[in-house]
Amino acid sequence: MRARCLLLLTAVLALVVSGCALPADAVDPPPSGVEPTEDVLSGVVEDEAIASLLPPAVRDAGVVRFGSSVGGQPPSSYYAEDNKTVLGLDADMSEAVARTLGVRVEREVASFETILPSLAGGKYDVGTGNFGVTEARKKTIDFVTYVNDGQGFAVRADDDRVTRVDGLVSLCGLRVGTGAGTTFEATLEREKHVCGAAGKPDYEVLSFSENAAVFLGLQQRHIDVVMSTINGLRHAAANQPNLRFLGEFKRLDVGFALPKGSPLAPALQAAVNELIQDGVYPRILDKWGTKDSAIPESLISPPEHG
Structure with missing residues (x-):
């Protein structure tokens, strides 16, 4: 495997092209270290007042469709040793928000560069992938912030x-x-x-x-x-x-990405702020060693950091 990885990578680099993509089995993932096992989600239950902010169609369906980039390394988003289970800060935050809203996460793993365009096309309701809030992105995308990276x-x-x-x-x-x-x-x-x-x-x-x-x-x-x-x-x-x-x-704020003007934004924002207030949010960040990235409150599409 290692020899094949080097041959493939060398060939790709020799082309000197942007946006290179290797086959999923062509690259050994970097070591992930110890997988955190703390249960930070079991106490998260639906908040009916916050759930009432959901668009009726989403609440009736009971599902929020996530397009997620799984980047191959902690702490944001990566695969467990089974190469199927998605772990990381993004996964825990998504699940905590969904439980607060009384809905289920329906996740499709996608390449990072395809998620934002797919939001505009209606393929996903929400995108995750450590998406930084920038003025350029805000022209077509709304963000609900949950961490500062x-x-x-x-x-x-x-x-x-x-x-x-x-x-x-x-x-x-x-x-x-x-x-x-x-x-x-x-x-x-x-x-x-x-x-x-x-x-x-x-x-x-x-x-x-x-x-x-x-x-x-x-x-x-x-x-x-x-x-x-x-x-x-x-x-x-x-x-x-x-x-x-x-x-x-x-530094950049990082947020859930949504189509511009999405009615889901206020519900997601309220859910993140509830997690901040009730202490679940800092426990999630502590689990992933990212407490320095805590934000005091979630905002919808704030200005890009200078």
């Missing part, structure tokens, strides 16, 4: 070319791996001009649909730097060998 960088621990990224000029001349369709990819592509302006060679952006491929590419030296979520990189650096987290670059 953001953008960070990591390198191999034995690579001392970059010790911190305070500005993207620190990446000039390097190969940066990231997720396709993410805020990371958008930021990197938008700001590529900073290298030329500084009289330095451009950095190269390599984008992948499979998150595991990014880390494999880093360790096999096809990629020099990884740009991903703050919480994801912190967890990876604590559990993967030869990986060093370079620190936070930019």
Whole structure:
């Protein structure tokens, strides 16, 4: 398996194309560390007042259709050892909100870059995938926030070319791996001009649909730097060998994604705020080691962090 992974990844990287996707069985997932076993959901029951905020059609159906990106690593969303059960902060938050609303989560796993367009087409009611709230996304998508995460960088621990990224000029001349369709990819592509302006060679952006491929590419030296979520990189650096987290670059609110103007938004917001007030919310974050990402209250499509 490992040899086949390297051959496939090397071939894909040689094409130097954006939005690369490897077959689901072509990449060994990064080690996930110990799977948390705390039961943080058993006490969550329906709140009738909050459930009354649901659109009648959703309440009658008793189901909310989720399109979810399962990124391959904790703490946001990943598979258990059975390669079927979805674990992580996103899964626990979705389930807690659904129980508060008295409905069931009907989840379909989808690639990250397809979920937001699918919301507009009506395929899903809600999208999850550590979607950061940006002004660009808010033109077509509404968000109900539930955590604060953001953008960070990591390198191999034995690579001392970059010790911190305070500005993207620190990446000039390097190969940066990231997720396709993410805020990371958008930021990197938008700001590529900073290298030329500084009289330095451009950095190269390599984008992948499979998150595991990014880390494999880093360790096999096809990629020099990884740009991903703050919480994801912190967890990876604590559990993967030869990986060093370079620190936070930019904070972003993260939310449930919905079609613009969705009548579900007030119900989801009220459910998240109830979980914050009754103590379930901090227990979920503690379970996944993300208490630094707590928000004081859920908001609908707040301004993007500067």
